[in-house]
Amino acid sequence: MTPRDELRTELFSAENLHAVSQLTKRCFKAPWSEEIYRRELDNPQSVGFVCMAGAEAVGMIHCNFVLDELTLNTLCVDEAYRRRGIARMLWNAVTEMMRGVCTVCYLEVRESNTPARTLYASLGFEQNGYRPRYYSDPEEAAVLMAVQL
Numbered sequence: 503m504t505p506r507d508e509l510r511t512e513l514f515s516a517e518n519l520h521a522v523s524q525l526t527k528r529c530f531k532a533p534w535s536e537e538i539y540r541r542e543l544d545n546p547q548s549v550g551f552v553c554m555a556g557a558e559a560v561g562m563i564h565c566n567f568v569l570d571e572l573t574l575n576t577l578c579v580d581e582a583y584r585r586r587g588i589a590r591m592l593w594n595a596v597t598e599m600m601r602g603v604c605t606v607c608y609l610e611v612r613e614s615n616t617p618a619r620t621l622y623a624s625l626g627f628e629q630n631g632y633r634p635r636y637y638s639d640p641e642e643a644a645v646l647m648a649v650q651l
C-alpha cells in the first residue's frame with residue numbers, strides 16, 4: 503500500500519477475505535482464522551465492512567446479530583492508519599445498515615485496551631459487566647459494554 507492509495511469502504515466479501523485475514527493477523531495476537539471468517543460470509547446473521555487502501559485491508563468491522571441484538575466481534579485498524587476516524591466510520595456503516603433491525607449492541611474488551619475502550623465510550627457504549635480472568639495469554643479481565651442503537 504502507498505500513501506497515495508485512496509481509502510474506500512466495502513462490504514466484507516469473498517473478494518476482500520484474504521486481505522482481511524492478513525489485517526487481523528497484523529492487529530491481533532490470536533486472530534480468527536481465515537476459515538472462520540470464510541464461514542461468516544455464508545452466515546446470514548453476519549455483517550461486516552472493510553476499509554481498503556489499494557489491495558490491502560486497513561480496517562475491518564465484523565458483527566453477528568440474533569433477533570434485535572448485535573454483537574461486535576472484530577474491530578481493527580492497521581497501525582499506520584489509526585486515529586484517522588476509520589474505526590468510527592466502520593461502526594457508523596454497521597449501525598446505518600442495521601437501523602430498524604437491531605436495538606442494542608454488545609461487546610467485550612480487554613480491561614487494559616485503553617484505545618478500544620476510549621473508542622467504544624466515545625461511540626456511546628457503557629460498561630454493563632465485568633468478567634475476571636476471561637482472557638488468556640495474558641490472563642486478563644473482560645469489560646462488557648453495551649449501547650442502545
Ligand SMILES: CC(C)(COP(=O)(O)OP(=O)(O)OC[C@H]1O[C@@H](n2cnc3c(N)ncnc32)[C@H](O)[C@@H]1OP(=O)(O)O)[C@@H](O)C(=O)NCCC(=O)NCCS
Pocket residue numbers: 529530577578579580583584585586587588589590591610611612615616617618620621622624
Ligand atoms: C481500537 C482501534 C480499532 C481504533 O481504531 P482507529 O481507527 O484508530 O479509531 P478512530 O480514529 O476512529 O478513533 C475514534 C476515537 O476513539 C478514541 N481512540 C482511538 N484510539 C485511541 C487511542 N490510542 N487512545 C485514546 N483514544 C483513542 C478517541 O476518542 C478517538 O477520537 P479522536 O481521535 O477524535 O480523539 C485500533 O486502535 C485498533 O485496531 N487496535 C487494535 C485492535 C483492537 O484492540 N481492537 C479492539 C478489540 S475489542
